[in-house]
Amino acid sequence: MAEDEREALHDALRMAAVALTEAEIPFALCGSYAAWVRGAPEPEHDADFVVKEEHVETAREAIGAAGLDVQEPAENWLFKAYHRGQLVDVLYRLSGEPVHDELLERAEMLEVLAVRMPVLSATDVLSSKLRVLGEHYCDFGRLLPLTRALREQIDWERVRDEVSYSPYARAFLHLLEDLRIVEPAPAH
Structure with missing residues (x-):
């Protein structure tokens, strides 16, 4: 720009x-x-x-x-x-x-x-971005730098709960865990 x-x-x-x-x-x-x-x-x-x-x-x-x-x-x-x-x-x-x-x-x-x-809040920003992921828009590349920068400010339990219905958002959260950007969700 x-x-x-x-x-x-x-x-x-x-x-x-x-x-x-x-x-x-x-x-x-x-x-x-x-x-x-x-x-x-x-x-x-x-x-x-x-x-x-x-x-x-x-x-x-x-x-x-x-x-x-x-x-x-x-x-x-x-x-x-x-x-x-x-x-x-x-x-x-x-x-x-x-x-x-x-x-x-x-x-x-x-x-x-x-x-x-x-x-x-960082939690609301990430949650809203994850909820728009879908078949026609699924760009994890734009989300990774944002998530890395904000990870300590995010309520991960709330994000996981708010996007649990979305396979695209769950896949991104799994990727974050595999990359060790966030801790895995606690087992229930």
Whole structure:
């Protein structure tokens, strides 16, 4: 990513966070930038936020008023906002599930690019990333560096429980155990 693109993405992230804060909308930074704030490698693509579905329209208006170009994609679980060609996704569903109060309440206030904002926990970031793994998207290569960087911050029992239904997520967790990145799950 070119430096001017990275600068535009950082600006977009800050602008969206400030707009959501000023509009008093409960939100949190999620995805790869939330992982980056907690020590993972910096992503080279969009920034992601979560809001509850009941706040989507207010969030659209606030982010649009902040100067980002808000667009409505075909998907019914997010909207997109652009700043100088760089993308911010605002999700109101994660892995098909509505964003709920408990998720937002677990977020921690952190400084991100000189702006204080709620950031999802490392556990919630990894759990949400594992729940999207499937037949059409199963890129363990992107997950390994993130997981290595965040492993001490993750509640592994909760992650295992939340993704237990997914053979793709279970395979990734097994790989982490084989690579000795995490301890094997305790036998029950």
